Amino acid sequence: MAAETAVRGSGADQLAGLDALELAGTGGPGLLSRVWGRVWPMLTAVGLVLVAWQLVVLSGRWPEYVLAGPITTFQELWARLGTAEFYQALATTMRRAVTGFALAVLIGLIVGAAVSRVRILRAAFGSLITGLQTMPSIAWFPFAILLFGLTESAIQFVVILGAAPSVANGLIAGVDYTPPLLLRAGKVLGLGRLQMYRHVILPASLPSFLAGLKQGWAFAWRSLMAGELMVIIAYQASLGEQLHIARELSDSPGLIGTMIVILVIGVVIDLLFESADTALRRRWGLRQPQ
Amino acid sequence: MAAETAVRGSGADQLAGLDALELAGTGGPGLLSRVWGRVWPMLTAVGLVLVAWQLVVLSGRWPEYVLAGPITTFQELWARLGTAEFYQALATTMRRAVTGFALAVLIGLIVGAAVSRVRILRAAFGSLITGLQTMPSIAWFPFAILLFGLTESAIQFVVILGAAPSVANGLIAGVDYTPPLLLRAGKVLGLGRLQMYRHVILPASLPSFLAGLKQGWAFAWRSLMAGELMVIIAYQASLGEQLHIARELSDSPGLIGTMIVILVIGVVIDLLFESADTALRRRWGLRQPQ
Amino acid sequence: GGGGGGTSAEGGAKEVRLGYFPNITHATALVGVEKGLFAKHLGNGVSLKTSTFNAGPAAIEAVFSGAIDATYIGPNPAINAWAKSKGKAIKIVAGAASGGVYLVTKPEIASVQDLKGKKIATPQLGNTQDVALRYWLKQNGLHTDTKGGGDVHIVPQENSQTLQTFATGDIDGAWVPEPFASRLVVESKGRVLVDERDLWPGRQFVITHLIVRQEWASRNPGLLRKLIEGHVEATRYLNDDPKAAAGTVNAAIQKLTQKPLKPEVLDSAFKNITFTDDPIASSLTASAQHAVEVGLLEPVNLDGIYDLKILNEVLAAQGRQSIKDR
Amino acid sequence: MTDLLTTQPAVRLADVSKVYGHGPRGLLALDRVSLSVAPGEFVCLLGASGCGKSTLLSLVAGLDRPTGGQITAPGARIAMMFQEPALFPWLTVSANVEMAMRVKGVGRQERRARAAELLETVRLGGFGRKRPHELSGGMRQRVALARALAQDADVLLMDEPFGALDAMTRDLLHDELERIWRERGLAVLFVTHNVREAVRLGDRVVLLSSRPGRVVEEFPVELARPRRTDSAEVATLAARITDRLREEVARHGR
Amino acid sequence: MTDLLTTQPAVRLADVSKVYGHGPRGLLALDRVSLSVAPGEFVCLLGASGCGKSTLLSLVAGLDRPTGGQITAPGARIAMMFQEPALFPWLTVSANVEMAMRVKGVGRQERRARAAELLETVRLGGFGRKRPHELSGGMRQRVALARALAQDADVLLMDEPFGALDAMTRDLLHDELERIWRERGLAVLFVTHNVREAVRLGDRVVLLSSRPGRVVEEFPVELARPRRTDSAEVATLAARITDRLREEVARHGR
Ligand SMILES: Nc1ncnc2c1ncn2[C@@H]1O[C@H](COP(=O)(O)OP(=O)(O)OP(=O)(O)O)[C@@H](O)[C@H]1O
Numbered sequence A, B: 001m002a003a004e005t006a007v008r009g010s011g012a013d014q015l016a017g018l019d020a021l022e023l024a025g026t027g028g029p030g031l032l033s034r035v036w037g038r039v040w041p042m043l044t045a046v047g048l049v050l051v052a053w054q055l056v057v058l059s060g061r062w063p064e065y066v067l068a069g070p071i072t073t074f075q076e077l078w079a080r081l082g083t084a085e086f087y088q089a090l091a092t093t094m095r096r097a098v099t100g101f102a103l104a105v106l107i108g109l110i111v112g113a114a115v116s117r118v119r120i121l122r123a124a125f126g127s128l129i130t131g132l133q134t135m136p137s138i139a140w141f142p143f144a145i146l147l148f149g150l151t152e153s154a155i156q157f158v159v160i161l162g163a164a165p166s167v168a169n170g171l172i173a174g175v176d177y178t179p180p181l182l183l184r185a186g187k188v189l190g191l192g193r194l195q196m197y198r199h200v201i202l203p204a205s206l207p208s209f210l211a212g213l214k215q216g217w218a219f220a221w222r223s224l225m226a227g228e229l230m231v232i233i234a235y236q237a238s239l240g241e242q243l244h245i246a247r248e249l250s251d252s253p254g255l256i257g258t259m260i261v262i263l264v265i266g267v268v269i270d271l272l273f274e275s276a277d278t279a280l281r282r283r284w285g286l287r288q289p290q
Numbered sequence C: 001g002g003g004g005g006g007t008s009a010e011g012g013a014k015e016v017r018l019g020y021f022p023n024i025t026h027a028t029a030l031v032g033v034e035k036g037l038f039a040k041h042l043g044n045g046v047s048l049k050t051s052t053f054n055a056g057p058a059a060i061e062a063v064f065s066g067a068i069d070a071t072y073i074g075p076n077p078a079i080n081a082w083a084k085s086k087g088k089a090i091k092i093v094a095g096a097a098s099g100g101v102y103l104v105t106k107p108e109i110a111s112v113q114d115l116k117g118k119k120i121a122t123p124q125l126g127n128t129q130d131v132a133l134r135y136w137l138k139q140n141g142l143h144t145d146t147k148g149g150g151d152v153h154i155v156p157q158e159n160s161q162t163l164q165t166f167a168t169g170d171i172d173g174a175w176v177p178e179p180f181a182s183r184l185v186v187e188s189k190g191r192v193l194v195d196e197r198d199l200w201p202g203r204q205f206v207i208t209h210l211i212v213r214q215e216w217a218s219r220n221p222g223l224l225r226k227l228i229e230g231h232v233e234a235t236r237y238l239n240d241d242p243k244a245a246a247g248t249v250n251a252a253i254q255k256l257t258q259k260p261l262k263p264e265v266l267d268s269a270f271k272n273i274t275f276t277d278d279p280i281a282s283s284l285t286a287s288a289q290h291a292v293e294v295g296l297l298e299p300v301n302l303d304g305i306y307d308l309k310i311l312n313e314v315l316a317a318q319g320r321q322s323i324k325d326r
Numbered sequence D, E: 001m002t003d004l005l006t007t008q009p010a011v012r013l014a015d016v017s018k019v020y021g022h023g024p025r026g027l028l029a030l031d032r033v034s035l036s037v038a039p040g041e042f043v044c045l046l047g048a049s050g051c052g053k054s055t056l057l058s059l060v061a062g063l064d065r066p067t068g069g070q071i072t073a074p075g076a077r078i079a080m081m082f083q084e085p086a087l088f089p090w091l092t093v094s095a096n097v098e099m100a101m102r103v104k105g106v107g108r109q110e111r112r113a114r115a116a117e118l119l120e121t122v123r124l125g126g127f128g129r130k131r132p133h134e135l136s137g138g139m140r141q142r143v144a145l146a147r148a149l150a151q152d153a154d155v156l157l158m159d160e161p162f163g164a165l166d167a168m169t170r171d172l173l174h175d176e177l178e179r180i181w182r183e184r185g186l187a188v189l190f191v192t193h194n195v196r197e198a199v200r201l202g203d204r205v206v207l208l209s210s211r212p213g214r215v216v217e218e219f220p221v222e223l224a225r226p227r228r229t230d231s232a233e234v235a236t237l238a239a240r241i242t243d244r245l246r247e248e249v250a251r252h253g254r
């Protein structure tokens, strides 16, 4: 008995030794230096773009009223940033984008879940989903108005039709590549159909789903920019409207200014998605901290 | 010596035996039954949609000139399919889509390659690429006309700006997930920087790149539908123009008919991408024939 | 770049690049191109290259970038282009069409006062029709604001969408140009409440005119003269033989859009539009004035936007009356 | 009564066959295999690649259905371990172990406690809040073992659970598995193609032929426990079985 | 001249150190390791997980740079095999083998012929047009071996090449490797943590300590070839080395 304990004890020691040996690793660089490492190249890039732009303007190839220079544009943008209207427009657009996108995610999730798990639905509607993705927003306008009249809902309808296919496709791709081994493991552990979905399939498809979300956001945003012209609601300025009006009025600084706002929003959203993605992959050990 | 040969011989036999044992497998179902398995649910789905549509029209909720029924629509579509003009429009649009997309792929490839491999470019422009994805096409119209005048090139410009970011993003994602082991293997085999790109990185990113292509196509197509209105080249009908005119004239059967054409093209293209994807994954053993 | 492709230094241009819309208010251009009237006046050595647009901004972008030399266009984009370029980019060199704008409402609306609390569509915030509606409501004691509030709710939306929303009852009326006004009447049983001509002195106000790129015009006065000669002949054709002209216009529209107008819409619209070489300068300045008054425009100096010298020379050569530019 | 229970096997396969596919392209993976595992018995299933070992375990676990024959596991709860750990990467180690209990509706507190206890059993106390990717291969397999034990099963199926581990780790895990098996009185059906491993662990080694899988021979292992993989007795029996196995394999190479 | 050449080692490491990371968070993976491999010698490098075996091979292969010390491989072309086959899945087996030659600009015809010959050597003649995923694990590793041989190297580095294979396949591949090594007179540096494998294959077994990696002891293996993994002599030496290794490992568990 004593002898056995000794053997076992030494076995445990050896196991612990092996474990300790396997688990070493060095830490990454600190947060501050990581953020700075991301920010400075961006700033440099922006600087370079500005310089190039100014040079084109200075070349005199086009008059200022055709292609506004950075100085005029930023004066215009700055003036706008000082008005309450700008922030209302921004708020309106972001509200629509976020709610529309949220609905699109919900619908994409349901459709994607159904299509990915039911083989007949898949064969019937799988390609239709991508087909819908290629449908330009303006084609939906008449139907949006038929169904919802001149209301916010009509805008949301267009946004959802733009974004939901991407979301669904992302989920479908994720489900497709759920490792069969995990499904078998789930089954052995006694998970039912719904539990399997909740505990195995959904989490396993998260990375691909996230990529679908990102694409969906881009589609949602573009659809929104178009849709905001369809229904102009009293006392609600919006970015889409501003973009359109700037073009309508041949207002070059206004147009470029609005484009800059759109770009900045796009970049910020991308950074959000990216950090979600990075966090996810790190947590799952898909991306080793290098 | 004889003894050794005997030993070796039996070793070879055993190896061959093991190999033979590992390499068994049953074939999948035949091609015909596979195609049919895909087609009939689609046909059923189309049938169901048609019935639902007819029911809505019959309900009398909206007059026929606001929401055309399937019969009117298909009569209209059929009439169009009988004209040479329809095929010219289709040809024009497809030509623009394909050339624009091809250019977008080329540019996306170059940009994606540069951004994915050069860390500073990545930090500087990575998020900008997604930012560009969210920029609506109409924002580019003034610049397109500035740069290219009223030419096909202006349309292509808009298409490229729509699609190239997706393509680049797909490539970047693919490069990111190129297994480091393969890179090491390439290096040990003596591959130089460019050879590494050509022989290892590009092929390894192909599946993700293909997904990017698919998204890119959707963006390209939508941009094209908008762009075809920006520059209307005399006597060259196009799908985008037809869509717009149908809407402009509140021509419900014309609009729905054009939408059907767009959907069919979208579905066909999706099927092409899907079969490319399936073939690729099967060839690489990523998707086991089930 | 496509800038200035058709011009060389000493006015030795080989082509004239003209823009217009496949639209009934652009009938002058449609007829001029279809009947070869421009080509006839431009002569053998010069080719006419046409571009069609479906809205003003694209046409102005094309003018600004030098992709076209001249275009038919409505009053608003012209004022914008003038204001944005501080009088450097364009000139109005001739009128094309007048009239053809109506307030069409649901039949139950019988008077201005019935409009209270109703939704009325216009093609675009701050365009001529939008300004006209607001100014007219104001004169009738109805208050509006640019945000869509007030006694009457003004909803700017594309004309095509107006057709639909009127049919579904989402809006109660619309202040729109032809052929949309006629379609509202013919297809959706709308009723004409106001003919905008009745609001203007001499029942005349500009709806389409011809603008040119200043840089091009100054380098190619000879080509400009020929272009205007063609324009004048096209206008005369429209007035001399309206029936045949209507057919020509519809044929041209069909060629460009594959969809002709319905005969009843065509007839009604054609009757309601006057084709004239007179750009009706007074209506443009008055409209700009109204826009300032309803708070849609910063005061803009339109002095010099017209250059009718060549037009008047052409008219004089035919023994016709000259046209005033204010 | 007690007598009846003890003589009744924990798992019994009677003439079990399995065909993959249909008709002429079908593949006979298992051909009338009969086999029983007594409660508390450790049976090792040995065979070359593709001889249907995994197929057999899938059938017993209920992941797939036999084409012919019968499988009975009277009242037995069955747990299974795969060649790879098959842990859910998005869950912590503890949550992985708790999964089976969670599905059954066991309360949070109780689950936690039980998982901690099981992790202690596989010598991973204190690792509950790590994620699978932070562990080494050997540790992951131990987590998978803990997860299987959490099912409170009477029968444990193991499909080459230690195939991917290095020799040293494997030796140590053999000791651990033997200890746990003895403590819990489990019936174990252990699949491997490592002959020494089979002899080291099993009460009985069953050798399957290849394609179609058939029981070729059974070797009772009557060596005293604890055994050592590099002991002479194990080597001797292993050499005997190996020769039989090689013969079986070489049959396919000619 | 000939004398000089034969006494000059194929690979020589002198006081090689490697630190991952910087400053206080840095990790000393290798600590002044000195080691040489003579031409035609088969050296096995043995050590527990994380002791720096892979790091050492990376340094020799030129995939990474040492922090201190010197590595000389006079005139040697170096090929390497990894634990996983690391084949390019988009290329056929033959194209995989041809890759190194393709990079060097060898003509198509010649490449083909040479690849076929090498595949014959690893007993995979006729499999050239298959894709890697169509092969079994053992076959893939043999393709990887053929690919390494195609580099016409004098030195072959092998990083646990057979770790993922089953015991039987591994035994067979040991025979094959030994044959090829002897035929070609390669210098082999073979990393493993399977003691029996090291004794089975090596002329010399070098035992590394763990973190920092240091050479603890060298064991010359003076057993006659061909050896059998389950022979008594191999087992005896293996047991000795194992004890030493376990001691080394247990040091980290306390
Ligand atoms: N789902 C399937 N469809 C068709 N054939 C299959 C399937 N699963 C296994 N097979 C075939 O059945 C035979 C037995 O497979 P199985 O996986 O049970 O073997 P194994 O003994 O576990 O092999 P290994 O040692 O490689 O794990 C093999 O020839 C295999 O190709």
Ligand SMILES: Nc1ncnc2c1ncn2[C@@H]1O[C@H](COP(=O)(O)OP(=O)(O)OP(=O)(O)O)[C@@H](O)[C@H]1O
Residues within 6 Å of the ligand: A024, A025, A026, E020, E021, E027, E029, E047, E048, E049, E050, E051, E052, E053, E054, E055, E056, E193, E211
């Ligand atoms: N790129 C790296 N960055 C930081 N640390 C590293 C890196 N590569 C290896 N290490 C660390 O260096 C040590 C030695 O690693 P190495 O991979 O050489 O060990 P090994 O002996 O090959 O282990 P194994 O048997 O697990 O393959 C380990 O502690 C490891 O965590």
Ligand SMILES: [Mg+2]
Residues within 6 Å of the ligand: D053, D054, D055, D159
């Ligand atoms: Mg198996």
Ligand SMILES: [Mg+2]
Residues within 6 Å of the ligand: E053, E054, E055, E159
């Ligand atoms: Mg290693």
